[in-house]
Amino acid sequence: MGDVRQRNEAAVVIGGGVIGLTTAVVLAERGMAVRLWSPQEPGETTSAVAGGLIWPYRIEPQARALDWAVRSFRHFSWLAEQPGLTGVRLVRGSMPDSSPPPEWAALTGTPPRAPLVDMRTYLPYLVGRFEAAGGRWERRAARSLAQAAAVAPVVVNCSGLGARELVPDPSVRAVRGQILVVENPGVEEWYVAASSGADETTYLLPQPYGVVLGGTAQDGAEEREPDPATAEAIVRRCAAVDPRLADAKVLEHRVGLRPFRPSVRLEAQRLPDGRGGEALCVHNYGHGGAGVTVSWGCAVDAARLVGPATGE
Incomplete structure (x- = not known):
């Protein structure tokens, strides 16, 4: 050049x-x-x-x-x-604990499609x-x-x-997110509950390669290695939404630092x-x-x- x-x-x-x-x-x-x-x-x-x-x-x-x-x-x-x-x-999908703004609701519909x-x-x-x-x-x-x-x-x-x-x-600052991917036992719709806790969320996102399970929102944390205890807690929360996920094979652990x-x-x-x-x-x-x-x-x-x- x-x-x-x-x-x-x-x-x-x-x-x-x-x-x-x-x-x-x-x-x-x-x-x-x-x-x-x-x-x-x-x-x-x-x-x-x-x-x-x-x-x-x-x-x-x-x-x-x-x-x-x-x-x-x-x-x-x-x-x-x-x-x-x-x-x-x-x-x-569904987000039972959230009421989206009217502009967003008009786009996504009821139940939401995003x-x-x-x-x-x-x-x-x-x-x-x-x-x-x-x-x-x-x-x-x-x-x-x-x-x-x-x-x-x-x-x-x-x-x-x-x-x-x-x-x-x-x-x-970083907001640490930890998720994992499991084999899909038949999940077809996404689910998000953002109010699981101050630094926790619960979500199920069906992707072509498996189901993404989450997650965390740890403000100021910058550890890039997955924490096994956190992963277990994520699976428990998601299995409470869909029990089929309790024994789903884990394919991958991921950590990302959101730039907040x-x-x-x-x-x-x-x-x-x-x-x-x-x-x-x-x-x-x-x-x-x-x-x-x-x-x-x-x-x-x-x-x-x-x-x-x-x-x-």
């Missing part, structure tokens, strides 16, 4: 999780020359651990999050028309869509925002938990580019447990902040 700074439409997106990938797709499909930097393969990110239910969860501010989620819901519904390609299906995303299929789909639009994925860690600003006139910071050091932003912030940071600022000029930096991070759910709405808003280069 030549000197991308000579092209006004060039951008570097930092972060290879669902927020970074989706934002990169939107920018690339609007005609920008986009490079995506990530120190991890998409399957190694926190997004790969996500259960995949499209529903606003542990994200602030609620009003903006609902708007992002509603707009994302429409895109996921479109993606569900090709479930084998995208990994997105529309699935019935997109359920198989992240093992969906993340590679996003990579393929990004590359088909001319995007360039690079396994590369950003040492600083200034490093990216020296490469391209537009930087989009989707670094998630990494924003603590990269920005730096001490308001970003008191409010999502989606805003623009100017950065020195190291050459006496400035680069535009758009921040898009801090989505907590709802990164997949709000990904398309946030990506479109981030593209709008990028401005004229995307045709907005």
Whole structure:
């Protein structure tokens, strides 16, 4: 690649999780020359651990999050028309301890029917869509925002938990989620009870590869190894909902650290580019447990902040 700074439409997106990938797709499909930097393969990110239910969860501010989620819901519904390609299906389920806002209830119906995303299929789909639009994925860690600003006139910071050091932003903290995958004994609908406890949730999410059982929401915890006692407690809670799960064969344990912030940071600022000029930096991070759910709405808003280069 030549000197991308000579092209006004060039951008570097930092972060290879669902927020970074989706934002990169939107920018690339609007005609920008986009490079995506990530120190991890998409399957190694926190997004790969996500259960995949499209529903606003542990994200602030609620009003903006609902708007992002509603707009994302429409895109996921479109993606569900090709479930084998995208990994997105529309699935019935129940959330007995929650009354969704009217805007969300109107989308999901009664009983609710919501997109359920198989992240093992969906993340590679996003990579393929990004590359088909001319995007360039690079396994590369950003040492600083200034490093990216020296490469391209537009930087989009989707670094998630990494924003603590990269920005730096001490308001970003981890919320640890532990789940497990078991063989499916016949579960066809999802179930979520978010009020199991201060740091617990109970959910059953049927995926093509098994049933995802969850979970935890441990604020400030950063242990990445699964805890056996926690896994046993998750199975007990889920088996109380569906007794068939009590003896289901365990296929996998997973742990992910959700990048929570008191409010999502989606805003623009100017950065020195190291050459006496400035680069535009758009921040898009801090989505907590709802990164997949709000990904398309946030990506479109981030593209709008990028401005004229995307045709907005």
